[in-house]
Amino acid sequence: MDAEIIAMLGQDGVTNGAIYALLALALVLVFAVTRVIFIPQGEFLAWGALTMAALESGHFPATVWLLVGCGVLTLAVDGFSATGRRSIGRSLLWNLAYPLALAGLLWGLSLAELPTAARVLIALAIVVPMGPMLYRVAFQPVAEAPVLVLLIISVAVHLAMVGLGLLIFGPEGSRTQPFSEAQFELGSLMIGGHTLVVLAASVVLIVALYLFFDRTLYGKALRATAINRNGARLMGISPALAGRLTFFLAAVIGVLSGLLVAPITTIYYDSGFLIGLKGFVAAIIGGLASYPLAAGGAILVGLLESFSSFWASAFKDVIVFTLIIPVLMWRSLTSHHVEEEE
Amino acid sequence: MNANTQTRAAPGAPSRLSPKLVLGVFLVLLAAAPLVLPEFYVTLLNYVGLSALVALGLVLLTGVGGLTSFGQAAFVGLGGYTTAWLTTAQDLPGWLAFIGSSPWFTLVAGLVITATVAVILGSVTLKLSGHFLPLGTMAWGISLYFLFGNMEFLGGHGGLSGIPPVSLFGYELVNNGQFYYLVWCFVLAALFTTRNLLDSREGRAIRALKGGMVMAESMGVDTSRARMVIFVIAALHACAAGWLYAHLQRFVNPTPFGLHIGIEYLFMAVVGGAGQVWGALVGAGVITVLKQWLQDILPKVFGSAGNFEVIIFGVMMVIVLQRARDGLWPLIAGLVPVREAQKTIDPAATPLVKKPQPPMGETILEAKDVTRKFGGLVANNNMSLSVKAGEILALIGPNGAGKSTMFNQLSGVDTPTSGDVLFRGKSVAGHSSREIAGLGMSRTFQHVRLLPKMTVLENVAIGAHRRGSKGVLPAAWRLDRDEEARLLREAAVQVERVGLKDFMFAEAGSLALGQQRILEIARALCSDPCLLLLDEPAAGLRLKEKQALAELLRRLKSEGMAVLIVEHDMDFVMSLVDRVVVMEFGEKIAEGLPAEIQSNPAVLEAYLGGV
Numbered sequence: 036m037d038a039e040i041i042a043m044l045g046q047d048g049v050t051n052g053a054i055y056a057l058l059a060l061a062l063v064l065v066f067a068v069t070r071v072i073f074i075p076q077g078e079f080l081a082w083g084a085l086t087m088a089a090l091e092s093g094h095f096p097a098t099v100w101l102l103v104g105c106g107v108l109t110l111a112v113d114g115f116s117a118t119g120r121r122s123i124g125r126s127l128l129w130n131l132a133y134p135l136a137l138a139g140l141l142w143g144l145s146l147a148e149l150p151t152a153a154r155v156l157i158a159l160a161i162v163v164p165m166g167p168m169l170y171r172v173a174f175q176p177v178a179e180a181p182v183l184v185l186l187i188i189s190v191a192v193h194l195a196m197v198g199l200g201l202l203i204f205g206p207e208g209s210r211t212q213p214f215s216e217a218q219f220e221l222g223s224l225m226i227g228g229h230t231l232v233v234l235a236a237s238v239v240l241i242v243a244l245y246l247f248f249d250r251t252l253y254g255k256a257l258r259a260t261a262i263n264r265n266g267a268r269l270m271g272i273s274p275a276l277a278g279r280l281t282f283f284l285a286a287v288i289g290v291l292s293g294l295l296v297a298p299i300t301t302i303y304y305d306s307g308f309l310i311g312l313k314g315f316v317a318a319i320i321g322g323l324a325s326y327p328l329a330a331g332g333a334i335l336v337g338l339l340e341s342f343s344s345f346w347a348s349a350f351k352d353v354i355v356f357t358l359i360i361p362v363l364m365w366r367s368l369t370s371h372h373v374e375e376e377e
Numbered sequence: 378m379n380a381n382t383q384t385r386a387a388p389g390a391p392s393r394l395s396p397k398l399v400l401g402v403f404l405v406l407l408a409a410a411p412l413v414l415p416e417f418y419v420t421l422l423n424y425v426g427l428s429a430l431v432a433l434g435l436v437l438l439t440g441v442g443g444l445t446s447f448g449q450a451a452f453v454g455l456g457g458y459t460t461a462w463l464t465t466a467q468d469l470p471g472w473l474a475f476i477g478s479s480p481w482f483t484l485v486a487g488l489v490i491t492a493t494v495a496v497i498l499g500s501v502t503l504k505l506s507g508h509f510l511p512l513g514t515m516a517w518g519i520s521l522y523f524l525f526g527n528m529e530f531l532g533g534h535g536g537l538s539g540i541p542p543v544s545l546f547g548y549e550l551v552n553n554g555q556f557y558y559l560v561w562c563f564v565l566a567a568l569f570t571t572r573n574l575l576d577s578r579e580g581r582a583i584r585a586l587k588g589g590m591v592m593a594e595s596m597g598v599d600t601s602r603a604r605m606v607i608f609v610i611a612a613l614h615a616c617a618a619g620w621l622y623a624h625l626q627r628f629v630n631p632t633p634f635g636l637h638i639g640i641e642y643l644f645m646a647v648v649g650g651a652g653q654v655w656g657a658l659v660g661a662g663v664i665t666v667l668k669q670w671l672q673d674i675l676p677k678v679f680g681s682a683g684n685f686e687v688i689i690f691g692v693m694m695v696i697v698l699q700r701a702r703d704g705l706w707p708l709i710a711g712l713v714p715v716r717e718a719q720k721t722i723d724p725a726a727t728p729l730v731k732k733p734q735p736p737m738g739e740t741i742l743e744a745k746d747v748t749r750k751f752g753g754l755v756a757n758n759n760m761s762l763s764v765k766a767g768e769i770l771a772l773i774g775p776n777g778a779g780k781s782t783m784f785n786q787l788s789g790v791d792t793p794t795s796g797d798v799l800f801r802g803k804s805v806a807g808h809s810s811r812e813i814a815g816l817g818m819s820r821t822f823q824h825v826r827l828l829p830k831m832t833v834l835e836n837v838a839i840g841a842h843r844r845g846s847k848g849v850l851p852a853a854w855r856l857d858r859d860e861e862a863r864l865l866r867e868a869a870v871q872v873e874r875v876g877l878k879d880f881m882f883a884e885a886g887s888l889a890l891g892q893q894r895i896l897e898i899a900r901a902l903c904s905d906p907c908l909l910l911l912d913e914p915a916a917g918l919r920l921k922e923k924q925a926l927a928e929l930l931r932r933l934k935s936e937g938m939a940v941l942i943v944e945h946d947m948d949f950v951m952s953l954v955d956r957v958v959v960m961e962f963g964e965k966i967a968e969g970l971p972a973e974i975q976s977n978p979a980v981l982e983a984y985l986g987g988v
Contacts, residue, residue, distance in 0.1 A: 195691025
């Protein structure tokens with residue numbers, strides 16, 4: 036193993052780590068605000084990537100039908116518990132009119148000729164709205180349930196989404212075009228343009244999230260909800276809105292991570308789960324609470340993965356997921372009071 | 378158990394069926410099934426049985442104990458692969474080859490290996506708060522799965538084949554019909570032992586894990602040990618299922634031990650009703666049959682092959698958890714009106730041994746300059762007080778004076794920043810509330826902490842936890858009945874003593890708040906203490922009840938009990954106690970006889986804001 040290989044593995048590790056960092060941030064965010072451990076994060080990643088792949092090959096992305104279906108379901112749930120005509124009107128707009136309009140638009144466009152930026156936007160426009168819809172249908176009715184119930188629901192949603200993914204994308208995997216084909220030489224090290232795109236996108240997203248939480252009213256509302264749900268509610272912040280907004284952000288992050296990762300690895304309908312879980316290992320390193328620790332943990336996971344795939348490729352997942360054990364051990368040593376769990 | 382059936386059952390109503398009859402019919406049906414059902418259904422029932430075994434472990438772990446595991450399939454894999462490897466590997470060293478010579482030896486080997494792995498994983502993850510544990514189980518679930526698939530000697534992803542059949546008394550179980558009886562013997566044994574376990578001293582401790590940990594610790598229950606116990610039991614059930622699976626299939630590969638199957642096991646427990654042993658059976662049946670059926674029809678509907686049943690399972694789980702969080706069992710139990718068997722109390726059981734009470738006048742508890750700071754806030758500042766045997770001391774003060782903080786320092790729930798707490802001359806500051814309970818201090822809580830679904834009798838019996846010693850195995854096989862009768866007798870005595878005799882078998886959650894406070898006193902008394910710490914015992918009581926409580930406390934005092942009481946009801950306090958300590962802003966502002974306190978200017982100032 037020479038310096039060149041180390042540099043190459045390091046580059047791989049940091050690239051993947053940046054993506055895990057994004058996922059870890061989203062997981063920490065969702066958990067802090069809604070207490071949901073967001074297992075389906077990986078499905079947003081996979082659906083984003085596969086929608087992009089469909090757009091690139093000029094196919095009509097089947098995720099649009101899922102969006103329409105999700106919208107109808109959300110509308111139905113809204114309809115059963117509607118409080119006013121205005122809320123139904125809004126629900127109709129977002130859950131029925133929007134998906135159908137999007138489907139019509141895509142039907143009219145010749146997908147194969149779109150520029151990359153437009154594809155990215157379309158992929159986001161299709162998959163991201165399913166985040167808040169998912170919150171509305173699966174989690175909002177039980178928002179006050181114990182963490183463990185929310186977790187089991189989360190796992191159930193993940194399973195259903197994997198099944199749907201198989202149904203609409205089939206068992207074949209896809210890889211998408213890198214955002215940049217450029218190659219840069221740095222001494223003896225070749226740096227791929229896509230690596231830089233991934234790093235830049237991650238940094239931009241992280242900074243944007245920071246600004247959102249620090250400078251905007253909605254961001255502050257989410258932070259308030261994360262710190263004290265009841266207090267925030269008494270100050271007029273709707274927990275339902277906070278939940279939907281959080282799921283929206285998580286879906287954006289999920290889809291963007293999917294777009295970033297798809298040129299590096301072939302993505303299958305069920306790839307999201309393992310990638311998402313690695314984000315989890317990172318988030319757990321941060322105790323599901325600290326954003327910088329989670330990001331640091333993500334880079335660590337990425338590096339560990341790339342180096343272990345060099346030494347013992349068959350065992351790379353074993354090694355990554357076993358990392359969680361010393362981390363948990365360290366966590367359990369630092370907390371020793373008997374707590375009530377609910 | 379059977380919270381639902383109990384509320385609907387008017388005990389002894391003639392229209393109800395005897396539980397023994399229902400169980401008998403079930404057993405007969407079970408035994409006759411392979412004789413009358415076609416082969417296909419017998420096979421299906423075999424798989425239902427295997428899953429039920431795993432789900433039963435999860436009922437104990439998740440439904441009763443509140444610990445969620447997605448990784449049980451990995452333990453199934455440990456059981457399956459252990460026997461598969463040992464019975465098929467060719468050139469093993471002598472002693473391993475000997476173990477591999479019979480599946481029965483490999484079952485034991487698998488159980489030993491699984492218990493070891495479970496203890497290691499448990500000691501790492503079980504201390505973690507709620508959500509870390511399930512995430513941890515996912516992680517090791519995946520790790521073990523990949524290990525099975527990547528180990529050369531375990532056949533990689535291709536697996537191991539040629540596993541010999543199990544023989545019983547020289548008779549080989551080769552077909553499904555024969556194996557059926559083996560599977561269901563395991564399931565019934567597991568059901569029987571789990572039910573027994575839950576109805577015992579250890580079982581009450583386990584049932585306290587969900588929502589009653591602080592209470593259980595201060596009643597002397599080692600909750601981390603109880604968590605480990607159910608974790609290992611659940612793992613062993615899974616391991617046994619894996620062993621059966623390997624010898625039923627005569628072939629293993631990693632697929633059935635993956636995380637998704639682990640999730641499916643958890644679904645079974647939740648769908649069936651995670652709090653009920655029979656729920657495991659229902660859940661395993663429903664999911665296994667549904668899966669079989671969906672795997673038949675869904676590919677035809679969707680026109681391609683794949684695991685589409687997970688879509689339905691996922692949606693079904695969301696609906697069950699949103700609409701019927703207790704699962705299907707309560708609904709089914711409602712259809713078959715089974716009479717609820719009531720616990721019997723044996724008044725002839727030998728009374729439990731009592732610790733000798735300290736002599737009257739001995740100083741039982743002494744706090745010396747106890748200070749507790751939370752950051753900049755000084756909640757207790759240089760607090761000193763002492764209680765003697767045969768004395769009732771009241772700790773009073775306005776809201777926010779630091780009484781409850783002081784209480785927590787004394788009872789080991791919290792540790793003082795400085796100062797010392799002496800219990801019978803021994804320093805207990807910084808010791809766990811469990812140790813302190815063992816020394817003879819027992820308490821009640823300001824916010825009532827009891828297990829609302831358990832009966833009054835059982836709640837009180839938790840107090841006697843440390844006075845019994847029979848562990849999990851004797852409980853599972855009913856070798857603990859002598860001790861159990863003595864514990865229940867003691868609990869019944871205390872329930873009667875505090876005047877709750879009429880509610881002995883009622884659910885604790887159905888009592889009025891005042892009665893629940895009294896129940897807490899009975900539970901505290903059940904631990905045979907020499908010091909009682911009572912946090913606002915009279916709140917929510919009616920006048921008659923208050924008088925009865927005062928009468929009880931006087932009687933305890935005359936027997937030599939030391940009592941420290943925090944209370945707001947001044948009439949109650951002043952007519953009852955021997956001495957009063959008054960706190961304000963974390964400090965002691967007065968101490969003395971009730972009459973002195975009532976005319977103390979500092980106290981009047983604190984309560985009335987200056988006169």
